[in-house]
Amino acid sequence: MYTFLSGLYKHLTRREAYYIVIxxxxxxxxxxxxxxxxxxxxxxxxxxxxxxAPTVGLNIGRIDIGGARINFQDLGGQTDLQSIWERYYRECHAIVFVVDSSDPERIEECKNALEKVIMDDTVEGVPVLMLANKQDMPTALRLEQIKEIFNQIAERLGARDSRVLPISALEGTGVKEAVDWLFLRVQRNKANRPPIIISQ
Ligand SMILES: Nc1nc2c(ncn2[C@@H]2O[C@H](COP(=O)(O)OP(=O)(O)O)[C@@H](O)[C@H]2O)c(=O)[nH]1
Ligand SMILES: [Mg+2]
Incomplete structure (x- = not known):
């Protein structure tokens, strides 16, 4: 009886968990x-x-959405796969790459950093969302300009899902849409990267 009930409890409380690196x-x-x-x-x-404060180490955020759990992992400034972060890339279900649209001088550096990560076999097939952040700033590069730059990389992403979306993390605009996009894509990519099943 106990086994049955605990099995039932486990079944009822089980849910899918996804990990997304920022x-x-x-x-x-x-x-x-x-x-x-x-x-x-x-x-x-x-x-x-x-x-x-500037991030040292890892920041984590956990939200529940549509009966699933999404764990966001802000890896600080780290975009190097050959590092202690490799495990986070290997186990992630999606990648969010945040771009400072108000800093055109570093766009090339951004491109190189993104390229370095997504071309690695460790994250093959994983959906990639590029966020053109700081759209609230009058001097920010417009979405079309950011897209133009990153589409060159997107062409090399193969069949995986990728998208560029405009946001202002500060004001919150576009953030919900970004998370909705991610949730849909990690579910669609389940066969390739199955979720972790947790019970709570
Ligand atoms: N205007 C504006 N500033 C932002 C936005 N997002 C972040 N910032 C600012 O950019 C700086 C760096 O932000 P932070 O989140 O620490 O960047 P991180 O190093 O990538 O974690 C801070 O001063 C933030 O307030 C945004 O959407 N608009
Ligand atoms: Mg930080």
Whole structure:
């Protein structure tokens, strides 16, 4: 009886968990994005911008959406696969690459960093979402300009899902749409990268 009940309980409480890494150059807005996601989906106020310190190590955000759990992992400034972060890439279900649209001088550096990560076999087939952040700034590169730059890479992404979306992590615009895109894509890519089954 106990076994049956505990089995039933496990069955009823089981859910799919997905891991999504957030990467990009330092100062792109990764931690601000993570705090914004938490505040939108958990209904808690995120950290005020002045309290977001440069990231040392890992920031984690966990949200529940559509009966599943999504764990966001902000890997700090790290976009190097040959590092202690390799495990996070190997196990992730999607990659979010945050771009500071207000910093055109570093766009080339951005491109190289993204290329370095997504061309690695470790993340083959994993959906990639590029976020043109800081769209609230008047000087920001427009979405079309960012797309033009990153489409050159997207062509080499093969059959995997990829997209460029405009956001302002600071103001929250576009963030929900970005998470919705990700949720749909990790589910669609299940056969290639199955979710982790958790029970709670
Ligand atoms: N105007 C504007 N500033 C932003 C936005 N997102 C982040 N920032 C600012 O950019 C700086 C770096 O943000 P942070 O999240 O620490 O970047 P990280 O190094 O990628 O984690 C901070 O001063 C943020 O307030 C945005 O959407 N708009
Ligand atoms: Mg950070």
């Amino acid at each position: 990467i990009g150059l330092d100062n792109a807005g990764k931690t601000t994005l993570l705090e914004r996601i938490k505040s939108i989906f958990l209904g808690v106020p995120g950290l005020p911008p002045e309290r977001i």
